[in-house]
Amino acid sequence: MSMLLLIIGMGLCSFLPRYLPLAVLAGREMPAVVEMLLKYTPPAVLAALVFPAVLTPSGKGIELTLANPYLIGGAITFAAGMISKRFLLSTSIGIAAFYVSRWLIG
Amino acid sequence: MPFLASAIPMGIAGGVLGLSSGLSEFATLGLAMAVNSGTAQFVGFALIADGASWPAIILTTLILGLRMLLYSTILIPYVKEVPQRWRVVLGFGLIDEVFFVAIDRLRNGRLTHHKHLFFLGASGLLYVTWMTCTVIGMSLGSAVPDVEKLGLDFPVTAMFIAMLAIGLTNWRVAAAIGSAGVTVMLAHGLPYNLGVVLAAIVGAAVGAGCELATRKNAPKASKEKENVA
Structure with missing residues (x-):
């Protein structure tokens, strides 16, 4: 029974953040400051997820070395994105770079 | 696909x-x-x-x-x-x-x-x-x-990085990204990944703050509305 509640709770927690903005915010004028905050929230959230994933992939301190495939793959994805401004292209290049450097590092 | x-x-x-x-x-x-x-x-x-x-x-x-x-x-x-x-x-x-x-x-x-x-x-x-x-x-x-041994967690990270790079069109976005990144690294000791929430708030506030500051100096700039992601 408690497992059922946990599943329902997790379901709601992953559904509501996706649905509420679509339901409530769409089609309304928002105050300029709120609009500005919303504009910078995506890059801020992305940065908050990306920095640890790339710098501390194993969760054991910062790995700022060439032996860290996450860092190499991440840097190449970023460079490709800055140059090409194309999503699928830069993601594919980055993922390829990640696996190649993983394989080289062994 | x-x-x-x-x-x-x-x-x-x-x-x-x-x-x-x-x-x-x-x-x-x-x-x-x-x-x-x-x-x-x-x-x-x-x-x-x-x-x-x-x-x-x-x-x-x-x-x-x-x-x-x-x-x-x-x-x-x-x-x-x-x-x-x-x-x-x-x-x-x-x-x-x-x-x-x-x-x-x-x-x-x-x-x-x-x-x-x-x-x-x-x-x-x-x-x-x-x-x-x-x-x-x-x-x-x-x-x-x-999953971790095969590195299957990297593709999602790569997608996020590509989104960041494509959205990085001006220094205000760079400030938001940089401040959120520094915050999340400094706050890694917080329980339940609260560092991510904190970093998101800091980054959004820094970005919005930079924009407010530029708008005051140059009211014409308020017309621009770039897509950030």
Whole structure:
């Protein structure tokens, strides 16, 4: 029974953040400051997820070395994105770079 | 669709992980169907296996949901003419892969008619694939190696980085990214991944603050409205 509640709770927690903005915010004028905050929230959230994933992939301190495939793959994805401004292209290049450097590092 | 191909091993791994974390078949599939989010599902299984308390599990799911909050916020301008009941379906089906494919097409102007039908098709297809693979994974048992060893966690990170790079069009965005990045690294000791929430708030505030400062100096600049993601 408690497992059922946990599943329902997790379901709601992953559904509501996706649905509420679509339901409530769409089609309304928002105050300029709120609009500005919303504009910078995506890059801020992305940065908050990306920095640890790339710098501390194993969760054991910062790995700022060439032996860290996450860092190499991440840097190449970023460079490709800055140059090409194309999503699928830069993601594919980055993922390829990640696996190649993983394989080289062994 | 390359994303469909990446969903297959992830879905299978999810099924394996669910059983090995001590859940029943029913609970594993139920959880996968209810959350419809690979990341939330994987983290959930890991926490359940660790014997984490349910408030910690729920809170972590919510924090992971922040990402979804940003997807739906970005999509707001595109759903104005979509009826409310359709938005429920769109919201449920709004996962990383669907968002990336959809936003790409919406921005290129390649998707103008029947947007919600495109969304429904893409998310429905991924949903069915994911659940099928979960069942396959459960039947395979523990024969499949773990996700981290294969580096299957990198593709999602690469998608995020590409989004960051494409959205990085001015110094205010760079300030938001930099401040959020520094905050999250400094705050890594906080429990329940609260550092991510804190960093998101700091980054958004820094970006908005920079924009406010420039607007005061140059009122003409208030006309610009760039897409950041």
